[in-house]
Amino acid sequence: MNRKTSMKGIAVISLLFVVMFAGCSGKGRVSGASAGDSTLVIAMLGDASYLNPVIGASVTSRNVYSLLYPGLLKSEFDTTSGLLNFMALEKKLREEGGQDPGEKAAGALARTWKMSEDHRSITYMLRSDAFWNDGVPITSHDFKFTYELYANPVIASPRQQYLAELIGAEEGEIDFDNAIETPDDTTLVFNFYKPIPEQLALFHTTLTPLPKHVWREVPSQEFRHSSLNQNPLGAGPYVLQDWQKQQQIVLASNPKNNLPKPGTIPRIMFRIVPDYTVRLAQLQTGAVDVVENIKPEDFDGLATAKAAVEIKPVGLRVYDYVGWSNIDHTAYHRDGTIKPHPLFGSTIVRRALTLAIDRQSILDGYLGEYGVVASTDISPSLKWAYNDAVVPYSYDPAESIRLLEQEGWVPGPDGIREKNGRKFSFVLFTNAGNERRNFASVIIQQNLREIGIDCQLDVQESNVFFENLRLRKIDAWMAGWSIGLEIDPLDGWGSDLEKSRFNFTGYQNPRIDELCELAKTELNPLDARPYWMEYQEILHRDQPTTFLYWIQETQGFNKRVEGEELNILSTFYNVDDWTLSPSASVAE
């Protein structure tokens, strides 16, 4: 008996020890009173990889590091035109349509800029009152140094594409002596090998700088695992206070900051909560303040939650589509021959498929008012380029059947259409773990069966699925795209199938290539509008894929958060200006 109880005692004590140990493994205790009122809690799906602008690849990383580092310019999304606007302290790219530049641009490091007459160089004049958090001034040399890091193949920055127009890039190696000049501490010049639009020049020369004086010592082989990544020296409205891997990232307002000012909310905590249902529950109890990508089906539940929650939509940036292989992949892989795919090779068949899919009822069943039927891959949010005249095909199975029969696809003995002995039967692949796509794929299967097409569904693990797509191994699939704010679709539709890595369908239309190239040569993006209009007409006619719907992402906020301005750029666009109202219910 005695031995047993003492054993139990030891077990309990050792357990307590383990609990203590686990508790103490977090570093840096902070002193301070009640946390709830002064801490904004943001739920995230996963941890940031690097809080370093040169190598931080994920959206989460960017959300965090953009609060730690300053930027050369500030950008805003102009909702009336759908164009990005850039602002320096004393200059704005486009004056029309925006608000007062002064306040928003206060964090910019550039006072102003000047694009050369020949559009081959851009000169920035920097402010002289900007300092890294250790007091060292921020100069043009920091920018040049960091751009060399961005270009370094050993570091392998995912942002190398931003340097593609600098002198030397056309020959494979950037000639930094000529490409970036720093005549003095406050003058920064970028030189390009060809004339480029001002919009693009601004977009590509505003990568975030790192402090040269601390990073200079780090050899490029050690760049990715340098301890400086855990303890970043920046100059933004916030500083990193604590980072417990896979648990939370805590930022504290940076009291000395003048770029533009210390963050309004004293502490911002990014908490990692991998499960959606749990993120939702925490938003309901008030344990977290912000949860991104709330599903429309959960809005009702949130309306009755204990914590007051509001839902805010952002622009249309993501769409789902059904991809049809336009060419016969087997022949292409065998010897590079391009011949039409036996099922989906014909434009008319693809149009028939689009007509047969009831996209509106997918939306009604899942996204509701937070989705829009898509016509092409140009988002309605990019108003300057969007073609209103291209109206998505409406659901019309009768017309679809007519088109199929016109193409020679007639019902076989089992009701499945056939042509020359080939049945219209295929497998539609999609990636695992996306409820919305699963929902849509079932409706699509149903719709196609009604017009005599046999569609099997197959769900693959994401990594495998995307590899199969890249290697052009699958004939029909459902996937999604998140579009960039610069329209550059050649990667996805270009006729050179080796170069266009994302042209999974094998779609080829020389006019599309031409239009994309023409649009790039325009020095003012608005002048490219006619090309994009035609581009959309052609895609609509050819239906290389069936564009399903644009998704309006919806973010949930506890009502105690005030002052948030979401836009298509980011949910956390002006998070340093948000405030917490103390009167509202606060997480205990």
Added chain:
Amino acid sequence: MFVYIVRRLLVAIPLVFGVLTLTFFIIRLAPGDPAALFIQPGISPKVADQIREQYGLNDPVFIQYIKWLGSVLQGDFGRSFSRAQQPVFDVIAQALPVTITIALLTLVANFILGIVIGVVSAVRQNSFLDRFLTVGALFFYSMPEFWFALMMIIVFALKLPIFPVSGLNEVGAESYGPFRFMLDRLWHLVLPVTVLSINGAAGIARYVRGSMLEVIRQDYIRTARAKGLPEKVVIVRHALRNALLPVITLMGGSLPFIFSGALFIEVIFAFPGMGRVTVEAIFARDYPLIIANTFISGTLIIMGNLIADVLYAVVDPRIKL
């Protein structure tokens, strides 16, 4: 016995190496690419290649294997691909304390609950209580863990806000004193440990009941009763001790679980434990981390079996090693 243990340990070395070699080739032959994250529009096609070069994936698989073998023999399992190139054992060391805490609490609760339920239903065989416990145990045993966890959250965190929804600590817990910090931590562990142990205890209870029933029918139990010992002593001292023999195998078998983590619970309750490390490594094709995890779990399974065998010999004099 000492010789036996040494022999088993020596055999374990080539076994672990065999497992690691197999894993090495299987994950490299599996579809998927560790650099896949960098293949997207807007990222230069050069980047994925540069990343592969950094990871040493551009060499032929066999050369990669030789290089890998060289560094593993020096104790270097490499750096994680997906977790900011931290050394893999750092990644594991960060996840282990959380995992071990949960697992030990769960194991203790598991065995205590399981043994109590098992003994009660064996002693009261075929009574209403036995039926109730058996059906109840089966009910919880068949319930999917993740669903049970979500139900517990809905009931005890949303409808009756008694426990926190998830996380290891409250927001701002860093400023608490050590005692309050620990209480807060325990408070956050109540729901997950309950879910895990109810599920596990049900299984153990079935085991204990079975072996208890067998033991109770033995002659020496009848002898114990015949010599007038009180029922409690008969059950606890004479029957239970013998009935627990098979349970010891279960204990040895639970050792890997202590370190491998409980994936669903970790995801749902947002704990950064080993289960998530393993699964995320697999999804990201993080080869070094997968291998390090395999190494740890492989070693533990072998150790667990060895410990179970040794314990058997210790408690059962009929077994000689």
